[in-house]
Amino acid sequence: MTKAVGLLIALFALWLGLSGYFKPFLLTLGVLSCLFTVYLARRMNLLDDEAVPLQLRPGLLLYWSWLGGEVFKSAWAVSKVILAREMPISQQLIAVPCSQKTEMGHVIFANSITLTPGTVTVETVPGKFLVHALTDEAANLEGFADMGRRVTEVEAR
Amino acid sequence: MDPVTIELLLNIASGIAFTVGGVFLLIGAFGLVRLPDVWSRLHAAGVVDTVGAELILVGMMFQAGFSQTTLKLALIGLFLFVTSPTATHAVANAAFVAGIRPVRLRRNESGEVIGESSHKEFQP
Numbered sequence: 001m002t003k004a005v006g007l008l009i010a011l012f013a014l015w016l017g018l019s020g021y022f023k024p025f026l027l028t029l030g031v032l033s034c035l036f037t038v039y040l041a042r043r044m045n046l047l048d049d050e051a052v053p054l055q056l057r058p059g060l061l062l063y064w065s066w067l068g069g070e071v072f073k074s075a076w077a078v079s080k081v082i083l084a085r086e087m088p089i090s091q092q093l094i095a096v097p098c099s100q101k102t103e104m105g106h107v108i109f110a111n112s113i114t115l116t117p118g119t120v121t122v123e124t125v126p127g128k129f130l131v132h133a134l135t136d137e138a139a140n141l142e143g144f145a146d147m148g149r150r151v152t153e154v155e156a157r
Numbered sequence: 158m159d160p161v162t163i164e165l166l167l168n169i170a171s172g173i174a175f176t177v178g179g180v181f182l183l184i185g186a187f188g189l190v191r192l193p194d195v196w197s198r199l200h201a202a203g204v205v206d207t208v209g210a211e212l213i214l215v216g217m218m219f220q221a222g223f224s225q226t227t228l229k230l231a232l233i234g235l236f237l238f239v240t241s242p243t244a245t246h247a248v249a250n251a252a253f254v255a256g257i258r259p260v261r262l263r264r265n266e267s268g269e270v271i272g273e274s275s276h277k278e279f280q281p
Contacts, residue, residue, distance in 0.1 A: 075181060082184055115242045116203075117203035120249045122250055123267070132199075
């Protein structure tokens with residue numbers, strides 16, 4: 001029930017933000033279409049932790065801004081590699097342990113690794129990721145452990 | 158501050174964002190040509206679709222000011238932030254499953270993750 005209400009509010013906020021209409025007739029149509037979408041999602045059993053991730057902590061927003069800084073730093077590092085005369089690449093496939101308990105936590109951690117240039121998550125098995133790194137500096141296991149800790153903090157209430 | 162100064166500051170801020178974003182886009186495109194194989198080129202593409210694209214969007218947000226357009230640009234940025242790693246992972250995973258391995262691989266721990274089946278040599 002909480003998930004249905006959450007999805008309804010999120011859908012209507014999106015509708016309002018994208019349409020920009022505030023006439024009563026159109027607002028009614030918007031509410032009705034959002035209600036119909038929630039009804040369909042409920043019939044399709046989509047109202048779970050994956051579609052409506054209300055279990056994530058609000059700290060996710062802080063995590064995203066931290067991640068933005070990390071992305072910028074590693075983009076700078078990759079740019080230096082690309083522009084170097086002799087590109088100092090040393091490609092490696094490394095195993096990174098992940099300690100998150102929920103599937104959503106795994107997804108956030110794996111996507112964060114992929115989002116930072118220089119590292120890409122290639123394969124996931126329970127408890128471990130296979131990560132491709134462009135340089136020795138990118139393949140920094142302490143860095144991954146730090147990121148994993150931050151993900152574990154925001155993954156569930 | 159009077160409106161003219163604010164507009165000047167906004168123009169300067171968006172100019173900086175466009176310039177830095179454009180430089181990262183260029184470096185990413187350069188890397189796509191220069192790096193040796195599909196695995197390393199993925200990282201150049203990563204520079205383009207994270208920092209490059211987001212900085213261009215931030216520059217456009219400064220130009221749009223407080224309006225609905227800024228909200229839509231922020232939504233585009235959010236969706237890009239969430240979907241681009243998914244696409245990158247799909248390419249990397251497809252290359253891995255197809256048996257393509259990075260050139261001059263320094264360290265390979267793929268056996269630890271998915272078992273011994275990963276040790277087959279890459280046949281070009």
